Amino acid sequence: MSTPQLNIALIGYKFMGKAHSNAFRQVARMMNPAAEPVMKTLVGRNAEAVQAAAAQFGWQKTDTDWRKVVRRKEIDIVDICTANDTHMEITLAALRAGKHVICEKPLAMNLKQAVKMAQAADAAGVKHMVMHNYRACPAVALAKQMIEEGRLGRIYHWRGTYLQDWIMDPDFPLVWRLDKHAAGSGAHGDINAHIIDIALWLVGAIDEVCATMETFIKERPLLGGTDAGLGAQAAAGKGAVTVDDAVISLARFRNGALGTFEATRFAGGRKNGWGFEINGEKGSIAFNFERMNELQYFNREDPAHLQGFRTILATDASHPYMASWWPAGHIIGYEHTFTHMVGNFLNAVAHDEHPHPDFWDGARVHAVLDAMSKSAAARRWVGVPEVVPQPVLV
């Protein structure tokens, strides 16, 4: 009996489009998922550009109208890699057409949108997943496994940071990611969202937060040329940055743990420096994405004179996901966080199981993001609403 095939339509073809395409291309070659993805259609507004991308990434067809594509009978899964402000609309359309949906993070523009999407997805009876891909780092999945094995015990501390430095140059231009209308927020929604998801997954629900944000460079050169549709003249001018460059926050978890969060694009030398440390009663774990194949672990129950933080090189067949890859010690790269996520999703569809993180998980991240934004604006602690799936009436 052969592996079933599932046809994919991918909307969007930039950085995330490249990463998701790679995952679809690789997953069946490496992971033996229960269903094989067929890279059917790549969708983008610019016909020429999307055709070039499809040729580059290996898609069979292209289209410029996502509305038509998501309704096509041949499509089984719609994967959304567009700007955040289009996630809800595309998702709802795909759900109406009965498609399984994968959506890039952050799931929506805010909690309200996210809950609407999650409810619609449940009601549609399809599989839905938000691409919080970092859950699928083998070392992070190992952290989850170790917590479930009881190796940390009661958790006291979460310390999460996401440090980048790509806009530190004051001459870096005013790209859309620095425009509130286009991007919603800056470092907050883009990268804080990642560590919030990991915190919720590993430590649990957050009760309340207290945050503050800052924009260090308040004006930047306007983009000239075709990007902004402005003349060369305008390119000489400057415009206001309307999103945060950095956000820091305190948090209290429901289980009593204290947490700190920091996300910034102004940490010189930290390129994609996201990581965390968790301290529990029985042990501690720490992770740094720039060494994504490694997990630090301190076992308080080792003999006293032999205790120490150990570097687990999570590349052994005994580690999550790694049986699919190479012999131990042969590290894997960033892109396979997506490969693993797509593999999980294909398995969920094929086995009619529930994938994770689903849209409710995506909504929970928004609950925290929104509370932090509100806290930063109001300069006070803000409670995080509990996000509970609504029962679907059949």
Place this chain on the structure above:
Amino acid sequence: MSTPQLNIALIGYKFMGKAHSNAFRQVARMMNPAAEPVMKTLVGRNAEAVQAAAAQFGWQKTDTDWRKVVRRKEIDIVDICTANDTHMEITLAALRAGKHVICEKPLAMNLKQAVKMAQAADAAGVKHMVMHNYRACPAVALAKQMIEEGRLGRIYHWRGTYLQDWIMDPDFPLVWRLDKHAAGSGAHGDINAHIIDIALWLVGAIDEVCATMETFIKERPLLGGTDAGLGAQAAAGKGAVTVDDAVISLARFRNGALGTFEATRFAGGRKNGWGFEINGEKGSIAFNFERMNELQYFNREDPAHLQGFRTILATDASHPYMASWWPAGHIIGYEHTFTHMVGNFLNAVAHDEHPHPDFWDGARVHAVLDAMSKSAAARRWVGVPEVVPQPVLV
């Protein structure tokens, strides 16, 4: 011409008494300070214990009455290593007797006391220093030097943590440090004070803070026997922990930088894990005390393909304090942070210069400590009052 001698009286002989004694014993052997300390009198309440300590550490005399000792003509410098709630009283008495004063950190019980001590010290016209010894780690002093050399430029971020784990066992008893009346606070005054001092020194004044605190283990076994003066019966009982186990805080610096602080005794595997990272427009530096001879430095002005965090092993004669020690690569230990501080103080006295950090610096730490405590209690942002020395009327 021979080096002048200065007679020391040290009040207190436990952990800090041992560390300060060692510094006085070593400083003239290694650093050639402009004045040589004479270890004249060690003071403690228990005659037998203080005699044993004096024999162990190398003091000429002992006494049980600090009031008498600080007034003795032969004493030039009074060094205070007692519990925090006695710092002010002893300091003021020593100042009245015209002695130079060194005081352990935190300087006092609160900002008000600290300012009173600083004003009195200025009025007395003597030299005064608070023992924020970590400024005298060579690698930390190198960080200061690099900032003054302009190698970081405008500073965007401070990320400071002080992580310990010595009271994680729920059976660890209710020692005086866990009693608010005796200790004032828990991790906050004990270890957060250290990283606050370093932040103020390296980054500058803090405008406002928002903190929260937690006591994870709320009851602990009472100390039995001689310590608590209770019978074996009582030892079976438990008492309430009345100080914080951990504190986390946000901060905004006057220069626009964002800061985070965390101090905890519940970070398993972190023994004396205090450290920081500072991100500036031109570079970043990072420090971890458990590798106290090293400073991490990222230079954003290196050629692009050669940029990276470098580990400066601050043991070279070109590094602060290190010309006094061994050839490069031969690391020094914790205790010499005190040796360097004492050396600095002796030089200040001999040359009639102003030592640092002085009592005003100690008061500035209290201004932040108090603001964080208030913030944690009130659950809101709290401004940090500016601490400005009052002119002394001559």
Place this chain on the structure above:
Amino acid sequence: MSTPQLNIALIGYKFMGKAHSNAFRQVARMMNPAAEPVMKTLVGRNAEAVQAAAAQFGWQKTDTDWRKVVRRKEIDIVDICTANDTHMEITLAALRAGKHVICEKPLAMNLKQAVKMAQAADAAGVKHMVMHNYRACPAVALAKQMIEEGRLGRIYHWRGTYLQDWIMDPDFPLVWRLDKHAAGSGAHGDINAHIIDIALWLVGAIDEVCATMETFIKERPLLGGTDAGLGAQAAAGKGAVTVDDAVISLARFRNGALGTFEATRFAGGRKNGWGFEINGEKGSIAFNFERMNELQYFNREDPAHLQGFRTILATDASHPYMASWWPAGHIIGYEHTFTHMVGNFLNAVAHDEHPHPDFWDGARVHAVLDAMSKSAAARRWVGVPEVVPQPVLV
């Protein structure tokens, strides 16, 4: 104008077959090579197994007879991933058919075979490359670039190790890699070959070597069942290990540098721990494959108080190969060393340029391997013959 296509035949489908297949599948998707590979035919002796592998890896056709395949007109490039003792025969057949040839390392069974292959390849006028894939780690290629930029100056030391631990269990069975007839040697040809190639590339020619080898576990359980064609009875028995478990060697380079080499399968905890340190008059570099995206660099010309080993995270667009991948800080994995090598080869074919490392480079590795083997047997220093390409008479 479209990119030309080149049809590939791959002989072999185990570990290396999987890695090479992945490279052919990915290279045009990521690197924009000047020619696009077409995964035409996968070849193996077992029809069923090779068909399964072809389906898994994405090959169009399969065959069980490499002799026929290498002669097929449609094939442009033959890639050889079979056992070492077949490399020469297959290569010579492919060359006779005028095909470009890629061959796994070590190139041959010994220097004599290797030279014969190199001469034949030159005479055939085709492109030839030996798959010393580790040259294509971006961080290793950066090391090469830095040496060429003169950043190390005169080189004094090479310190190379290749540490693994996968056969430390005495119950690990007597696989073919532990049989001299099948494998030629143990750790020596398998992994010492890698660091020898890197040494030759980065430091230059080796004049003489002095080596010794050891087999720590001299008998191992025989493999039962289909692998060895023996009955279950035999499986209970043991057989002699006839290859080295470990080899260590001294070396003198032509430029006056001293070198050490160590390759072992008995270094517990080192999974694929190959690395090197090079000390030059102006600086030092160090590399550890288990952190393959990083290169350590010490610049002796930095200001004295700022010197230190820096960790270059070689993931920036300014680093070799990395413009093809992800933004800085998003690391890549082991498999892309092959992707880069295949990309280089395709470019060489398309542009009619000379690829590296070619078969002569492969022969140079054999010259060192053979000298070390001879040295270990004779217990003395052995000179390494110079390998110079013979002029091809046209």
Place this chain on the structure above:
Amino acid sequence: MSTPQLNIALIGYKFMGKAHSNAFRQVARMMNPAAEPVMKTLVGRNAEAVQAAAAQFGWQKTDTDWRKVVRRKEIDIVDICTANDTHMEITLAALRAGKHVICEKPLAMNLKQAVKMAQAADAAGVKHMVMHNYRACPAVALAKQMIEEGRLGRIYHWRGTYLQDWIMDPDFPLVWRLDKHAAGSGAHGDINAHIIDIALWLVGAIDEVCATMETFIKERPLLGGTDAGLGAQAAAGKGAVTVDDAVISLARFRNGALGTFEATRFAGGRKNGWGFEINGEKGSIAFNFERMNELQYFNREDPAHLQGFRTILATDASHPYMASWWPAGHIIGYEHTFTHMVGNFLNAVAHDEHPHPDFWDGARVHAVLDAMSKSAAARRWVGVPEVVPQPVLV
């Protein structure tokens, strides 16, 4: 009952004199040895210089004639920190006077001298110790303890390096350490001796070695002025370097382990970078002196998914020597390797026990040093003679 006192005479007052003085001054203050050292007499040829050093380091008296001093009744222990070529003469004189003797490493000029010294010391019935101080790094002593606890099992590999860079500048002058007559050898006797001692202690006896040496900078500026007694004219000239800049060696241990040794003064960026890795059947350990408070440990018997090299911060009271110092996480420095050694020796004298490493251990290091030198000269493997104490006829 009070602690007995032992009067010390120290011959030599430069780098090692400073380090030993510090140890005598500190040991009773920190370690509670069973006997207290009295810093009686510091001896040196230059009266003025030795008086200055005695004042600096805290000695009661000085002398310029070691022959007289070692015979003085008041002296209990003679400690020898002079140039290597005087070790034997001073030692034998001190032994004749019935003194306990501590001698800096390397013990002598060669194996023959060393054995003579050891035999004389045994015959004298006194305590004798060679100052291979690195055995007394707590992390190294922990390694020894772990090996004795059976945590490594059978040992397969030793990998030892001692890397420095202090003479890399070609303008660094021709100091006595670069003169064979004064120094005996270069990096070999100075620093290779250290790692040889550690290898013998941790792994066991070495059967045979094969070494090579190199002098990279063959001529250096002559020292002018007072140092060399030459005029300014001569200072402009150059002289030949007559010792090795670097030595590398293979070794075979009696227990079947393979070993490599490297000692060099031309490893840019490595200041006092000595370290080792040992791989055993049950685990591995690794050490790097520049992080001397840390020991790396890999336990092959941990659960598979939790294995990793752990960093033991050897500063806990459960670690060797550390109960004498500070709370866990407060690291100690280089100088206390001497403090611990002196403490061990005082205990040995007070308890009439045998100290280690004794002169026979020092002779065993010479057996290896001599064999490596012979091997380098003869370009072949050389056996290491077994050094067995001769019975003393009473």
